[in-house]
Amino acid sequence: MGVNEQVLRSDRSAIDDGRLSLTDLSVTIIQPSQGWVSLKLHELWEYRELLYFLTWRDIKVRYKQTVLGAAWAIIQPFFTMVVFSLFFGKLAKMPSDGIPYPIFSYAALVPWTFFANGLNQSSNSLVGSANLIKKVYFPRLIVPISSLISGVVDFLLSFLVLLGMMLYFGILPTWNVVWLPLLLLLALAVALGVGLWLSAMNVRYRDVRYVVPFLIQIWLFATPIAYPSSLLSEPWRTLYGINPMVGVVEGFRWALLGTDTAPGPMIAVSSLIAMALLISGAFYFRRMEKTFADVV
Amino acid sequence: MSDLAIRVGALGKLYKIGRRQERYKTLREQIVDTFATPFRRLSSAVCGQSSAVSDEVVWALKDLSFEVNRGEVIGVIGRNGAGKSTLLKILSRITEPTEGYAEIQGRVASLLEVGTGFHSELTGRENIYLNGAILGMKKAEIERKFDEIIDFAEVEKFIDTPVKHYSSGMYLRLAFAVSAHLEPEILLVDEVLAVGDAAFQKKCLGRMGDVAKQGRTVFLVSHNMAAITRLSDRVLWLDNGQLQAYGPPEETVARYLASGIQELGEVTFPDPSPPPSGTAYVRLLAVRIRNSEGQITSVLDIRLPFTLEMEYQILRRVSSLRIGFTLTAQDGVVVLSSTDMDNVEDELERKPGTYVSRCRIPGDLLNHGQYFVSVGSDFPLIKTHFFHDRVLAFRMEQTGGVGGHIPDRRPGMLRLRLPWNLQKID
Numbered sequence: 269m270g271v272n273e274q275v276l277r278s279d280r281s282a283i284d285d286g287r288l289s290l291t292d293l294s295v296t297i298i299q300p301s302q303g304w305v306s307l308k309l310h311e312l313w314e315y316r317e318l319l320y321f322l323t324w325r326d327i328k329v330r331y332k333q334t335v336l337g338a339a340w341a342i343i344q345p346f347f348t349m350v351v352f353s354l355f356f357g358k359l360a361k362m363p364s365d366g367i368p369y370p371i372f373s374y375a376a377l378v379p380w381t382f383f384a385n386g387l388n389q390s391s392n393s394l395v396g397s398a399n400l401i402k403k404v405y406f407p408r409l410i411v412p413i414s415s416l417i418s419g420v421v422d423f424l425l426s427f428l429v430l431l432g433m434m435l436y437f438g439i440l441p442t443w444n445v446v447w448l449p450l451l452l453l454l455a456l457a458v459a460l461g462v463g464l465w466l467s468a469m470n471v472r473y474r475d476v477r478y479v480v481p482f483l484i485q486i487w488l489f490a491t492p493i494a495y496p497s498s499l500l501s502e503p504w505r506t507l508y509g510i511n512p513m514v515g516v517v518e519g520f521r522w523a524l525l526g527t528d529t530a531p532g533p534m535i536a537v538s539s540l541i542a543m544a545l546l547i548s549g550a551f552y553f554r555r556m557e558k559t560f561a562d563v564v
Numbered sequence: 565m566s567d568l569a570i571r572v573g574a575l576g577k578l579y580k581i582g583r584r585q586e587r588y589k590t591l592r593e594q595i596v597d598t599f600a601t602p603f604r605r606l607s608s609a610v611c612g613q614s615s616a617v618s619d620e621v622v623w624a625l626k627d628l629s630f631e632v633n634r635g636e637v638i639g640v641i642g643r644n645g646a647g648k649s650t651l652l653k654i655l656s657r658i659t660e661p662t663e664g665y666a667e668i669q670g671r672v673a674s675l676l677e678v679g680t681g682f683h684s685e686l687t688g689r690e691n692i693y694l695n696g697a698i699l700g701m702k703k704a705e706i707e708r709k710f711d712e713i714i715d716f717a718e719v720e721k722f723i724d725t726p727v728k729h730y731s732s733g734m735y736l737r738l739a740f741a742v743s744a745h746l747e748p749e750i751l752l753v754d755e756v757l758a759v760g761d762a763a764f765q766k767k768c769l770g771r772m773g774d775v776a777k778q779g780r781t782v783f784l785v786s787h788n789m790a791a792i793t794r795l796s797d798r799v800l801w802l803d804n805g806q807l808q809a810y811g812p813p814e815e816t817v818a819r820y821l822a823s824g825i826q827e828l829g830e831v832t833f834p835d836p837s838p839p840p841s842g843t844a845y846v847r848l849l850a851v852r853i854r855n856s857e858g859q860i861t862s863v864l865d866i867r868l869p870f871t872l873e874m875e876y877q878i879l880r881r882v883s884s885l886r887i888g889f890t891l892t893a894q895d896g897v898v899v900l901s902s903t904d905m906d907n908v909e910d911e912l913e914r915k916p917g918t919y920v921s922r923c924r925i926p927g928d929l930l931n932h933g934q935y936f937v938s939v940g941s942d943f944p945l946i947k948t949h950f951f952h953d954r955v956l957a958f959r960m961e962q963t964g965g966v967g968g969h970i971p972d973r974r975p976g977m978l979r980l981r982l983p984w985n986l987q988k989i990d
Contacts, residue, residue, distance in 0.1 A: 298657060298666040321697040325690075327927050403676045404698050405657040410909060475590040558660040561653065562579070 292369070305554045311407045317416075319410045326418035341422035342429050344385075345377040352354070352377075356494045366409040366494045371433050376493040376517040378430050379455045382423040383513060384484045385497055386456075389415040390463030390482045394471050398564045408557050412467045416459055423452070434524065444523040451519045454535075454542055458512040461545030464553045471564050491517055496527070497534065509537030512545065568669065569781040570632040570885030571751055575664035577625040577650050577805075610892040624650040625805040628664070628803055632783070634749075637776045639796030640785040640812060641820050647805040648785045652676060652754050670749030670781070673700050678756045684728035688719055691727050695742045709745045711928070716767075717741035736764060744771045750781045753943065769795075788816050806990055818894055818934045822958075828851045829862040831955050845882045846941050846949050849918070850875040851889075852938070853958050856927075862958040866979055868927040874939055876919045883913040885949070887921050890938040891930075892954060899935065905944070930960045931979040 310460065312319070349370055356362040357369030364372035390412040397518050434441065434561020470476040491513045497505055509515050518531040625647045632638055640648050653659045655666060682691050683699040685947035692713055696706040714720050716736040719730075727735060740756070753772070769791055776782055776795055786792050792799060792813065799816040801809040803823075809816045832850040852873040855861050864870050874887055888903025904921040905912055936960055940951035 294669075294671075296657075296668045296672070298654065298661065298668070300661055300663060317703055318697045321694050325686065325694055328690070329683060329685050399677075400681055400698065402658065403674075403680045405672075405674065406698070406700075469591075473591045473594060475592065479591070561659040 296514075301558060303555070305550060305557070306408065307409075307550055307554055312409060312413075315406050315410060318406055319414055322410065322414040323417045324424075327421055330418065341425040345381040345426050346429065346431055349374040349377055349467060352494050354361075362495050363499070365498055365521070367439070367525050367527065368437055371437050371439065371525065372496070372521065373494060374430060374433060375521045376425065379451070379466075379516050379520050380428050380488065380491065380493055380513065381426060381481065382419055382452075383455055383459045385422065385514070386416045386459035386486070387466065387484060388420045388480060389419065390459065391466035392477050393463075394467045394560060395474075395477070395564060401564055402561050409553060411465075412463045412553075413460065413525055415465060416456060430524070439509075439525055442526045443523055444526065447519065447523045451516055451523060451535075454519070454539060455516045456510075456517065457542045457546050458538075461542060461547075461549040464549030465545070468549075468553045468556045471560055487511075487513065489564055493517060497531070498527075506533040506537060509534035510541055512538040514538055514543040515542075565946050567633055568631050568667075569634045569636070570669075570783075571633070571667045572655075573629050575625055575628040575651075575654065575666060576623060577647075577654060577659070578662040579622050579624055581620050581622055583872075612893050619635075623805050625802075627652070628802075628805070628807055630807065630810055632781060633805045634669075634781055636780045636797045637782040637784065637795055638781065639792035640802065641787070641789070641792060641797040641799060641817065642802035642808075646802040649676070649754055650804055650805075651802070652752050652785060657753055668750065671700075671748045672750045672752065672755075673748035674752040675699075675743050675746070675981070676754045677751075678736060678743060682727060682735075682739060685726055687726055688714075688723040688730070691738070692742055694891050695739065699743060699750070703974055705747075713741045713745055716744060716771075733764065737767075740764070740768060740771075744768075744775075748780070750783070752783045754785045755787065758917060763872065774912060784938060789821070790897075793817055793895055794860065814894070814933075821894060821934065821936075829860040829956075829958065833952075836916045844949070845878065845880055845885060846887070847877045847879065848874070848939060848941070848950055848952065849877055851937060851939050851952075851956050853956065864958055864960055866927065866930060866932055869924055870927075872923045872925065872937065873920055874922075875918065876941070877918050878914045878916050881913070881915050884943060885912070885914065885941065886944055887941045888939075889923065890940070892936045892938060894934045894976055895978070928981040929978060931974065931976055932960050934959050 352373045353370045357364070357373070362369065381563070393411045393415040394408065400406075401408065449459075450493055466476055466480060492499075492508075497508055497514060497518050500508055515531070515535040519535050519538075521527050522531050574754075590900060599684060622650075628647075628651070640651070642648050649660040650659070652674065653676070654661050655668065656672065656676065658674075658676075679695065681695055683694065686694065692710065693703070693706055697703070701709075716725055717734070717740075719734050719738055721732065722730065728739070730738070743756070756768070772782070772791070772795055774785070782795075784792065785796065796813045798808075800807065801815045801816050801820050809819055830850065830852045833848050850873075852860050852875070853862060853864070854871045854873060855864055856868040856870060872889055874889065876887060878885075884905070886903040886905045890901040891899040893899050902923055904923070936954040937956040937958070938951065939955060940952045943949075
């Protein structure tokens with residue numbers, strides 16, 4: 269919605285005297301908005317404490333009354349890795365870029381699980397926070413963002429297991445690990461971009477959340493987790509980066525385990541796609557935001 | 565704009581209702597629609613019909629304009645569905661207006677619900693932080709007021725227990741305690757005073773009063789007319805999304821209350837269909853007010869006596885049947901009640917027929933203002949035959965009366981002519 273803020277000249281002297289503080293006097297104008305709405309990122313910064321509290325709440329609640337709790341963050345990728353190693357690694361004899369298959373697939377599963385869970389959480393996040401959205405004002409972008417950030421904790425736990433596995437297989441990390449935080453950021457960007465689209469659509473079209481698990485399953489196989497992207501020859505391999513998770517997954521593997529071919533161009537393509545998803549998702553979300561409180 | 569806190573101009577909010585909104589649209593339907601629409605439009609263009617599928621629309625707010633000065637307390641009243649909550653939602657930026665604009669100067673905090681965001685798994689302490697953050701308080705602010713909040717809620721012992729173990733009273737107290745410590749320039753409150761037990765409500769009202777005295781601008785939606793009259797500087801009356809009145813509390817509340825009630829001095833009760841059962845004893849036919857000259861009117865002079873008439877039909881021979889009335893003042897307080905058996909020592913027997921019971925209320929008794937008449941009948945302490953709540957309204961007008969040559973408006977429900985004695989002591 270349209271919001272303008274201005275400080276009135278007549279009150280300037282009152283501010284200088286110290287009789288009134290600046291924050292008292294901002295004028296907010298509420299009007300119907302048309303078409304595309306600005307992202308208002310400064311408001312997100314203003315409400316950063318709320319983002320912190322909502323994330324903190326999600327994390328706390330997730331682990332409070334569960335037995336598995338933290339273990340679930342590890343079990344999911346780990347057992348997938350076991351199944352993959354059995355059927356793709358051993359039975360189907362899938363090549364794995366010269367690295368033992370278990371760690372080859374696990375290194376990809378760690379960021380993948382973060383993305384998949386993030387997508388599941390964020391796509392339903394708005395509907396799940398319906399009571400908040402109907403009763404309190406805050407930038408609604410915070411809702412899907414906080415649902416993603418709470419997944420970072422799970423990611424870190426399964427990452428620890430990954431380090432353990434690397435120790436077990438005797439693989440030492442190369443200097444390329446400095447790229448890891450950036451790759452995590454890329455994964456976050458993809459998850460957020462798609463999450464924004466899905467969560468905004470889910471408010472209006474409730475069948476979207478049933479599409480998501482199916483989408484994730486297909487996406488899993490469209491991403492080189494169980495198999496290496498080196499199966500493809502150039503230029504197809506670079507174009508493969510149009511699936512943004514390809515860049516994340518191969519980047520992770522390369523940074524940690526040092527695969528044969530550096531996936532630079534792939535990551536570049538993936539990053540571009542991720543940015544496009546993120547920006548378009550954010551604008552679509554903001555455009556639909558005015559209807560949330562009425563429809564959710 | 566410098567003295568105004570809120571300015572609203574031609575504000576309107578439209579909601580689409582009807583079949584389309586009954587269930588959530590699915591993607592599949594949307595996709596089918598997108599393909600079908602061009603064909604639909606084409607065919608209706610060819611046939612010359614309007615292609616728009618008309619959804620029923622309702623204007624929750626229409627053409628609303630008003631101003632609020634800084635530091636004013638505005639009470640907002642109206643029937644359910646009048647648009648009060650919608651107005652608050654728009655001012656809180658939760659939903660967007662369809663037309664018009666609103667200008668707000670200052671930080672706004674809205675209390676549309678008590679305990680928003682409370683999570684049952686978290687402890688009281690954790691929920692205070694969470695709820696405070698949701699309502700817009702900074703972490704530093706919450707920490708500063710933490711002890712005050714726990715004090716207000718009276719839950720020190722249980723502050724570290726998960727909230728799901730709290731009683732509903734404790735839950736409400738805690739939730740309200742957080743909200744009560746908000747310090748915005750403008751506070752929007754939506755009927756949150758209606759929850760909880762009597763002690764809690766008293767606490768809430770007290771707190772609202774304090775907030776009002778601190779000079780904040782408050783926008784209070786409530787059905788509690790006593791609270792509204794006591795706390796507000798001005799009252800806004802909404803009906804069907806439109807502004808009906810915006811003025812002094814007593815007057816506006818009176819107009820609102822009277823809007824649904826007969827003000828002609830007489831109300832009749834037509835034949836009920838189906839006819840009352842064979843075991844019924846009595847049926848009310850009409851209630852009237854007559855002034856000292858016998859005219860039916862709803863405006864009375866406070867100096868002069870008036871008569872309340874109840875016309876009824878006795879269906880079976882009966883004794884000890886009471887007919888009476890209750891007078892209620894504008895703020896809901898009951899002034900007095902009286903029955904036709906009050907002065908009668910023996911049982912009163914009535915044969916079937918039509919009767920009128922009249923009660924004469926003396927002048928110089930009731931103070932100016934609006935009153936409501938409720939009429940009922942019963943076997944005392946045994947069974948109620950009927951009770952019609954607030955069927956008639958009348959006004960006592962100050963046209964003299966006690967202290968008449970000085971036109972002052974005194975507080976109080978009674979305006980008696982009491983004897984005074986003047987004696988010079990040296």
